[in-house]
Amino acid sequence: MTTYAFLLDLGRCIGCQACVAACKTGNELSPGVQYIHISEQTRGVFPALQSSIKNHRCYHCADAACVAVCPTGALYKEDGLTRLDASQCSGCAYCVDACPFNVPQLVNGRSNKCDGCAEVVKAGGQPWCVKTCPSNALMYGERETIMAEAHRRAEALRVRYPHAQVYGETQLGGLGVVMVLPDQPEQLDLPANPQIPAVLNTWQNVVQPASVGLLGFSLAFTGLAAIIARRNHKQEVAHLHVQNSAEETAAVQPDHANET
Ligand code: SF4
Ligand code: SF4
Ligand code: SF4
Structure with missing residues (x-):
């Protein structure tokens, strides 16, 4: 270049x-x-x-x-x-x-x-x-x-x-x-x-890596939160599915009782 x-x-x-x-x-x-x-x-x-x-x-x-x-x-x-x-x-x-x-x-x-x-x-x-x-x-x-x-x-x-x-x-x-x-x-x-001022060395050696670390932590935390939310969502769907099946069964059972 x-x-x-x-x-x-x-x-x-x-x-x-x-x-x-x-x-x-x-x-x-x-x-x-x-x-x-x-x-x-x-x-x-x-x-x-x-x-x-x-x-x-x-x-x-x-x-x-x-x-x-x-x-x-x-x-x-x-x-x-x-x-x-x-x-x-x-x-x-x-x-x-x-x-x-x-x-x-x-x-x-x-x-x-x-x-x-x-x-x-x-x-x-x-x-x-x-x-x-x-x-x-x-x-x-x-x-x-x-x-x-x-x-x-x-x-x-x-x-x-x-x-x-x-x-x-x-x-x-x-x-x-x-x-x-x-x-x-x-x-x-x-x-x-x-010389580059000492304060800049602190910036490059401490503040910027800390910022990168915080960014990494933030990304990891966001990822973890997404996994937990997805797991909770799956559990909720499964729970609703079970609940609906139980309600349907309960709705059908009285008719069977009347038949006997
Ligand atoms: S000192 Fe002024 S004129 Fe010269 S290169 Fe810089 S901006 Fe341009
Ligand atoms: S003052 Fe600026 S324009 Fe005048 S001789 Fe020096 S560099 Fe050239
Ligand atoms: S403004 Fe930036 S490029 Fe210009 S002399 Fe200062 S540190 Fe160097």
Whole structure:
């Protein structure tokens, strides 16, 4: 199965926010809602200070905690990306608590986040943010191609930034947004090894098996109840049959008595 991914090259991103505006307009997001958050960051020690851009968005984790906890199937994986069908969202906010990158937000009682421009892409187009980026910091395509391009760019970037590297190849099973970083992840406020929250492990190891157990018990109980009901029904029918035969016999006997 072909999987797709985004390339986000922080060595090229200039923080212009064109992607933010294109995403808001293209997806007709409500005022105050946005799927991409850009901010500037200074790192290093004076006088060797360096500035970089933070580009926070859904990273489309392969092992997506949001998908694992969603009880209604509103969040799901497709083509390697994490989609959201908001019409199925119950507003429980489990995804908000579970995401290791603090991405989903509740808007009007429903989860809200980037869905990878599913409709646009299925219609043969490019995601709004990718189409608009003026510095070629964003790309979209088959994950294999994106990964090769990310490594090529990281290598080129190491001429200026010795710690430049690819982020997202292995983290959380592989991210659907593969990043080229000019520095170590921690220097750019990214966890080197993001973890699924412990509460989710409890959910997967305790709550879900318990739910399955309860479902099994419920099914077994329903089956048993059906067997008992059927047995009772059979006994009742047999009892009525005996009763009817006795009544018929009683109705016939007086005539015989009169004859003798
Ligand atoms: S970044 Fe958060 S919202 Fe996006 S796929 Fe990963 S867990 Fe889900
Ligand atoms: S892929 Fe689409 S929804 Fe996601 S950030 Fe880009 S424009 Fe917004
Ligand atoms: S449009 Fe491109 S260069 Fe501008 S902020 Fe977005 S990713 Fe960065």
